[in-house]
Amino acid sequence: MATSLRHFAGLGYFPAAASSSGFTCFLRRDTPNFCAFVALRPIRPPAATVTAKASASPSTVEQHVQAVPSHSGDSSPASSAAAVPAPLRVGIVGFGNFGQFIAGGVQRQGHTVLAASRSDYSTYCAQHGIGFFRSVDALCEEQLDVLLICSSILSTEGVVRAIPFHRLRPDTIVADVLSVKEFPRNLLLEVLPPGFGIICTHPMFGPESGKHGWGKLPFVFDKVRVAEDGDQAAKCDQFLSIFEQEGCRMVEMSCAEHDRYAAGSQFITHTIGRVLSQLNLKSTPINTKGYETLLQLTKNTVSDSFDLYYGLFMYNINATEQLDNLEMSFEKVRQMLSGRLHEFIRKQIVERAAPVPADPSGKLANGLSSSPAARLL
Amino acid sequence: MATSLRHFAGLGYFPAAASSSGFTCFLRRDTPNFCAFVALRPIRPPAATVTAKASASPSTVEQHVQAVPSHSGDSSPASSAAAVPAPLRVGIVGFGNFGQFIAGGVQRQGHTVLAASRSDYSTYCAQHGIGFFRSVDALCEEQLDVLLICSSILSTEGVVRAIPFHRLRPDTIVADVLSVKEFPRNLLLEVLPPGFGIICTHPMFGPESGKHGWGKLPFVFDKVRVAEDGDQAAKCDQFLSIFEQEGCRMVEMSCAEHDRYAAGSQFITHTIGRVLSQLNLKSTPINTKGYETLLQLTKNTVSDSFDLYYGLFMYNINATEQLDNLEMSFEKVRQMLSGRLHEFIRKQIVERAAPVPADPSGKLANGLSSSPAARLL
Numbered sequence: 001m002a003t004s005l006r007h008f009a010g011l012g013y014f015p016a017a018a019s020s021s022g023f024t025c026f027l028r029r030d031t032p033n034f035c036a037f038v039a040l041r042p043i044r045p046p047a048a049t050v051t052a053k054a055s056a057s058p059s060t061v062e063q064h065v066q067a068v069p070s071h072s073g074d075s076s077p078a079s080s081a082a083a084v085p086a087p088l089r090v091g092i093v094g095f096g097n098f099g100q101f102i103a104g105g106v107q108r109q110g111h112t113v114l115a116a117s118r119s120d121y122s123t124y125c126a127q128h129g130i131g132f133f134r135s136v137d138a139l140c141e142e143q144l145d146v147l148l149i150c151s152s153i154l155s156t157e158g159v160v161r162a163i164p165f166h167r168l169r170p171d172t173i174v175a176d177v178l179s180v181k182e183f184p185r186n187l188l189l190e191v192l193p194p195g196f197g198i199i200c201t202h203p204m205f206g207p208e209s210g211k212h213g214w215g216k217l218p219f220v221f222d223k224v225r226v227a228e229d230g231d232q233a234a235k236c237d238q239f240l241s242i243f244e245q246e247g248c249r250m251v252e253m254s255c256a257e258h259d260r261y262a263a264g265s266q267f268i269t270h271t272i273g274r275v276l277s278q279l280n281l282k283s284t285p286i287n288t289k290g291y292e293t294l295l296q297l298t299k300n301t302v303s304d305s306f307d308l309y310y311g312l313f314m315y316n317i318n319a320t321e322q323l324d325n326l327e328m329s330f331e332k333v334r335q336m337l338s339g340r341l342h343e344f345i346r347k348q349i350v351e352r353a354a355p356v357p358a359d360p361s362g363k364l365a366n367g368l369s370s371s372p373a374a375r376l377l
Numbered sequence: 378m379a380t381s382l383r384h385f386a387g388l389g390y391f392p393a394a395a396s397s398s399g400f401t402c403f404l405r406r407d408t409p410n411f412c413a414f415v416a417l418r419p420i421r422p423p424a425a426t427v428t429a430k431a432s433a434s435p436s437t438v439e440q441h442v443q444a445v446p447s448h449s450g451d452s453s454p455a456s457s458a459a460a461v462p463a464p465l466r467v468g469i470v471g472f473g474n475f476g477q478f479i480a481g482g483v484q485r486q487g488h489t490v491l492a493a494s495r496s497d498y499s500t501y502c503a504q505h506g507i508g509f510f511r512s513v514d515a516l517c518e519e520q521l522d523v524l525l526i527c528s529s530i531l532s533t534e535g536v537v538r539a540i541p542f543h544r545l546r547p548d549t550i551v552a553d554v555l556s557v558k559e560f561p562r563n564l565l566l567e568v569l570p571p572g573f574g575i576i577c578t579h580p581m582f583g584p585e586s587g588k589h590g591w592g593k594l595p596f597v598f599d600k601v602r603v604a605e606d607g608d609q610a611a612k613c614d615q616f617l618s619i620f621e622q623e624g625c626r627m628v629e630m631s632c633a634e635h636d637r638y639a640a641g642s643q644f645i646t647h648t649i650g651r652v653l654s655q656l657n658l659k660s661t662p663i664n665t666k667g668y669e670t671l672l673q674l675t676k677n678t679v680s681d682s683f684d685l686y687y688g689l690f691m692y693n694i695n696a697t698e699q700l701d702n703l704e705m706s707f708e709k710v711r712q713m714l715s716g717r718l719h720e721f722i723r724k725q726i727v728e729r730a731a732p733v734p735a736d737p738s739g740k741l742a743n744g745l746s747s748s749p750a751a752r753l754l
Contacts, residue, residue, distance in 0.1 A: 202663075209666045218663045251662050261661040265668040268656070271710065272649060272671060278706035279645070284638040285628050286579075286595045289586045290677060291642040293670045294649060300667060306713070313714050314721070323711065329655035330707060333648065334700065336683070337690050344691070 085238055087111045091144040093136055093159055095121050099150035101207045102177060103130060105214060106148075109242040114142050140167035146239050149176040149184070153311025157187060165193050171232050173197035173239060179266065179308070181255035183315040185224050197232045198224040199239065200255050203248070204266070208300060215247035222255050263318035270309050271326060273301025462615055464488045468521040470513055470536055472498050476527035478584045479554060480507060482591060483525075486619045491519050517544035523616050526553040526561070530688025534564060542570050548609050550574035550616060556643065556685070558632035560692040562601050574609045575601040576616065577632050580625070581643070585677060592624035599632050640695035647686050648703060650678025 088111040092099045095117040103113045107129070114131035115121065116139035125132035133139040140147070140163065147168065151159040156178060163174075174196055176184040181200050188198045203210075205217040221243075226236045244250050253261075276298040283295060301309075313319045465488040469476045472494040480490045484506070491508035492498065493516035502509035510516040517524070517540065524545065528536040533555060540551075551573050553561040558577050565575045580587075582594040598620075603613045621627050630638075653675040660672060678686075690696045 204663055204665050218665075220663055253662065258663065261663050264658070265661050265663065266665050268653075268658070269665060269667040269671055272653075273667070274710045274713075275703070275706045276645075276649075278709050279702055281641070281645070284642050285630070286581055286597050286635065286638050286642065288581050288595075288643050288646060290646040290650070290674055293674060294646055297667055297670060310714065310717050314718065323714070325656055326652070327707065327711070329652045330704065332655050333651045334704070337687060337700070340687050341691065 085234065088145040088235065088238055089114065089143060090146045090148055090239075091116065091139045091142060092148045092150050093117075093139065093163070094149060094151035094155070095119070095125075095132075096150070096152075097207055098177065099148075100124070101210070102148070102150060102203065103128070105246045106242055109245050111242065114139055114144070136162060137164050137167060140164050143169060144172055145169075145235050146173045146175055149174065149178075152305075152307060153178050153180060153183070153315050154307050156184060160184075160187055160191050163191075165196070168196070170195040171197065171227070171230055173199060173226070173232060173236055175199040175201055175239065177201055177203055178315075179262065179312055180315040181220070181222065181258040181262075182317065185222065185255040189224065195227075197226045197236060199226065199236055200224050201243075202258060202262075203243065208303065213247065214243070216249055217247075218251050219243040219248035220251045220253060220258050222253065222258070224255070259316050260318050262312075263316050263322045267312045267316060267319050267322055268326065269297070270301055270304070270312055271323065273297050274306075274309055277302045462611065465522040465612065465615055466491065466520060467523045467525055467616070468493065468516045468519060469525045469527050470494075470516065470540070471526060471528035471532070472496070472502075472509075473527070473529075474584055475554065476525075477501070478587070479525070479527060479580065480505070482623050483619055486622050488619065491516055491521070513539060514541050514544060517541050520546060521549055522546075522612050523550045523552055526551065526555075529682075529684055530555050530557060530560070530692050531684050533561060537561075537564055537568050540568075542573070545573070547572040548574065548604070548607055550576060550603070550609060550613055552576040552578055552616065554578055554580055555692075556639065556689055557692040558597070558599065558635040558639075559694065562599065562632040566601065572604070574603045574613060576603065576613055577601050578620075579635060579639075580620065585680065590624065591620070593626050594624075595628050596620040596625035597628045597630060597635050599630065599635070601632070636693050637695050639689075640693050640699045644689045644693060644696050644699055645703065646674070647678055647681070647689055648700065650674050651683075651686055654679045 088106075090103075090106050090111050090113050092103055092113060092115045095103075095115040096119075099115065099117075100121075103115065106113050112131075113129075114133065115125060116133040116136045118134070120134070122132045124130075131142070133142075136159075147163070149156060149159060156176065170193065174188055174192055175198075176188070178184050178200075179202060181202060185198070185200045188200070192198060200222045202220040203214075203217070204220060205214065210217055221240060223236060226233050240250065272294075276294055281295060281298060284291075287295070313323070465483075467480075467483050467488050467490050469480055469490060469492045472480075472492040473496075476492065476494075477498075480492065483490050489508075490506075491510065492502060493510040493513045495511070497511070499509045501507075508519070510519075513536075524540070526533060526536060533553065547570070551565055551569055552575075553565070555561050555577075556579060558579060562575070562577045565577070569575060577599045579597040580591075580594070581597060582591065587594055598617060600613060603610050617627070649671075653671055658672060658675060661668075664672070690700070
């Protein structure tokens with residue numbers, strides 16, 4: 001978990017077993033060369049095996065999991081008809097505010113949600129019909145169709161490296177919802193066994209901006225690695241349709257493109273909010289509408305953790321450039337102001353024309369002294 | 378006009394004639410000592426004199442001025458009854474976008490608007506029932522109750538110094554609408570003859586934010602110098618009632634207090650808009666709500682002239698401090714980011730733990746090189 005990913009960069013690190021399979025795999029765009037055309041493992045193990053595995057560690061499964069519908073399996077009328085696909089079994093790792101928020105949409109679209117967290121969310125899950133597990137190991141035994149990583153940016157590497165992939169079905173789709181995309185894309189491509197699907201997503205909203213529904217809110221996704229044979233592609237579309245059905249504006253773009261756009265928009269927005277929060281702005285009796293939008297922006301920004309902001313900076317390769325651009329813009333505005341001020345003062349000295357009015361203390365309106373000595377500075 | 382105002386600072390500069398009158402004058406707060414208890418000139422000259430003056434320069438008055446109701450005078454039934462005050466005659470100097478915008482409210486409240494500008498607004502004024510004059514001299518002959526300065530911050534000193542006060546009624550109220558307040562307050566106190574009333578106002582909205590009405594929008598005012606005898610006080614209240622009746626949130630505060638609040642709110646807002654405009658932000662396919670408010674703020678800011686922004690800086694004694702605070706806040710955020718980054722890299726070097734993932738070029742996600750040499754920097 002704590003090993004540098006760069007030890008793997010550019011290396012063919014897949015187990016020999018994976019390439020010995022006879023399955024054909026068609027992989028989509030944005031797949032590094034070393035991943036292309038690697039065979040998928042056999043999908044969907046027999047239902048009997050599933051039950052055995054699930055019952056192997058009963059102590060980690062909360063009682064109320066019984067209320068959660070079990071996987072329908074290949075033999076269910078729905079999947080055999082192939083017209084109405086069976087609901088997905090979506091496992092969520094990291095079940096804080098954002099994980100719970102996303103779980104709501106998944107459930108509204110009729111899918112089963114199971115969640116794992118070190119924190120105890122058993123009461124919340126019992127109230128919401130969600131299967132809760134205290135360990136990711138137990139969750140991974142649950143024959144998931146999709147494993148959705150909802151951890152923070154900073155903890156994601158540790159979370160992903162701790163997933164016991166051998167307990168998952170070998171065609172499981174792993175998806176993330178981070179606000180940066182190249183980082184989880186590279187991480188998942190490096191860590192996941194080759195049969196697993198990878199969908200990198202960014203729901204560009206949260207519990208606050210999406211509290212009145214997800215209609216028209218942007219949902220970015222990149223099908224980083226989805227096999228076209230088997231039913232991985234269909235399940236991928238089924239998973240994405242959750243957000244489509246909730247009314248999101250679906251935006252398919254590469255992770256790299258997302259990070260370029262996000263650094264110039266989301267990261268800048270968070271930076272402005274963070275800078276303003278340092279100013280400790282207060283509401284005044286004479287707020288303009290523009291000022292009120294800044295107060296609201298500041299409030300929204302600081303309601304997110306500094307860790308999120310740091311993650312947006314640290315894990316987006318474009319963020320440093322944007323921060324530099326912002327600093328240069330600030331400097332440019334200062335120069336424009338001081339340039340005009342200098343011009344004004346120079347006119348006063350050289351042409352002795354159009355001075356600013358002085359207050360009784362002898363200071364000009366801009367705080368400069370109007371004394372003859374100061375005028376010579 | 379080009380003479381420094383500091384030549385007058387602290388000096389008793391009123392004409393001897395003014396102090397020789399027997400009139401008593403009660404002046405309100407914020408009046409400098411040298412203005413207190415100075416007698417007012419006799420008010421409201423005979424109607425015959427008015428007519429003679431108005432006809433003295435017919436060439437400067439547009440034809441359609443005939444359509445504007447003439448002043449009712451003291452003998453009108455309305456003013457003699459004292460229950461329903463006669464409509465005010467409001468002269469506006471500087472008739473650009475903002476002057477026209479304010480004129481709309483004045484007219485809606487049943488008052489007469491007359492305007493003067495070097496630019497030709499005769500067609501606009503004819504269409505809107507406004508008397509238009511090509512010279513301030515001609516406007517000042519029109520027996521105005523209120524002379525409203527709607528010039529830009531930068532041109533106001535020149536405009537005020539060019540007003541032929543001797544052509545105005547000696548109890549005329551002079552008001553301004555600038556976004557800075559100490560500057561026009563001091564200027565008007567220095568330049569205006571002592572009998573003139575002074576109301577400094579700041580309607581904290583404009584043609585854009587007030588396009589759907591002025592309801593609940595803040596209107597700041599300071600009755601800088603209003604005589605309590607005669608009818609100046611009543612006319613002052615009548616003038617302010619225009620904005621009250623339009624639904625504004627009336628905020629009475631001193632000019633100094635306004636400038637302190639405005640530097641920390643309006644000036645900061647304009648500065649953020651100006652800084653972002655230098656970044657040349659574009660709408661992206663993945664705008665968050667927060668980013669969209671910044672795009673809108675930037676658009677609104679640059680729709681105002683740079684001269685306005687420069688005026689907010691130059692003519693508000695508190696602006697420099699706020700600009701410094703903003704710069705320090707930006708620096709603080711940078712330090713927080715680089716501090717965390719440094720901590721992370723240090724852990725990598727010293728503890729060789731939890732590095733960031735590398736892309737194929739060997740660069741860390743944050744743009745730093747992961748090469749051993751770079752790690753020693």
